[in-house]
Amino acid sequence: MEEEVELYIDDAKEMMEKALIHLSNELIKLRAGKANPNMLDAIFVDYYGASSPLANVANINTPDAKSLVIQPWDRKMIGPIEKAILAANIGVTPMNNGDLIRLNLPPLTEERRKQLVKTTKHEGENAKVSIRNARRDVIEEIKKMQKNGLAEDAAKTYEEKVEKQTDIYNKKVDEILVRKEAEIMTV
Numbered sequence: 001m002e003e004e005v006e007l008y009i010d011d012a013k014e015m016m017e018k019a020l021i022h023l024s025n026e027l028i029k030l031r032a033g034k035a036n037p038n039m040l041d042a043i044f045v046d047y048y049g050a051s052s053p054l055a056n057v058a059n060i061n062t063p064d065a066k067s068l069v070i071q072p073w074d075r076k077m078i079g080p081i082e083k084a085i086l087a088a089n090i091g092v093t094p095m096n097n098g099d100l101i102r103l104n105l106p107p108l109t110e111e112r113r114k115q116l117v118k119t120t121k122h123e124g125e126n127a128k129v130s131i132r133n134a135r136r137d138v139i140e141e142i143k144k145m146q147k148n149g150l151a152e153d154a155a156k157t158y159e160e161k162v163e164k165q166t167d168i169y170n171k172k173v174d175e176i177l178v179r180k181e182a183e184i185m186t187v
Contacts (some may be wrong), residue, residue, distance in 0.1 A: 001150055005142060005158050012138040012162060016169040019130035023173060026123045030116055034104050035062045040070075041130050045077065045084045054081065068103040075099070108184075121184045124177040128170055135166040 028038040037060040044051045045058075054060070056070040058081060070085075078096055085094045085101070086152055091112075095102045108116070109120040139159055 001143060001148075005145060005150070005154075008138045008141045008160065009162060009165070012134040013165055015134035016131045016165065018168065019127045019134070020172055020176070022130070023127040023176060027176065029118060030119060030180070030184070032067045035068045035103075037062060037068065040068070040085075041088065042082050043088045043090075047077065047078050054084065056180075057081065066105050066107075068105070070094075070101040071099070072101075072102070073178055078080065113184050117181050120177055120180050120184065124173050127173045131166055131169045131173070135162055138162050 010139075018109045028036065029041055037055070040054050040060060043054040045054055047057050054070070057074070057077055058180075060068045061071070063069055070081060072081055078098070078101060082094045082096050082101055085092070085103070092103045092105055096106070139162060140156050142150070142158050142162075146152060
């Protein structure tokens with residue numbers, strides 16, 4: 001029975017780790033003053049009737065810290081890519097020269113920086129909710145097992161172990177958020 005509890009705890013740890021990975025992936029998409037090709041991950045282009053991620057139909061480069069260059073593999077795709085970028089409303093107007101699309105990122109205003117910090121905190125809270133949900137699920141399983149014969153002392157020990165694990169992952173979320181907020185607020 002104790003091996004089963006350990007499996008549940010390992011599952012919870014895995015779920016908490018996934019919450020951290022998801023948080024990191026979401027924060028990469030937020031613009032923090034520097035051009036990053038991952039900012040365009042959420043943009044999908046109509047590619048001959050199929051919706052495809054922008055990265056699957058074009059090469060995306062960062063020639064400098066303030067611009068992105070999108071070079072489609074098929075020149076006929078310049079128009080649909082430009083439309084997709086405009087429709088995504090990422091706050092940047094694409095410049096099309098016939099061969100490639102250039103995105104010049106304007107400097108962030110103070111208001112936009114504060115808005116990005118709010119978004120960052122929201123994503124962090126979502127990660128913490130996922131971590132708490134994983135904790136809740138394991139503790140419910142431990143309580144069920146306690147009713148089915150797991151010793152009360154062992155159940156308390158396992159619950160404390162899960163709490164410590166939850167605290168560790170919540171601290172990791174806070175550390176990630178502090179770093180991202182500092183990155184956003186740096187002018």
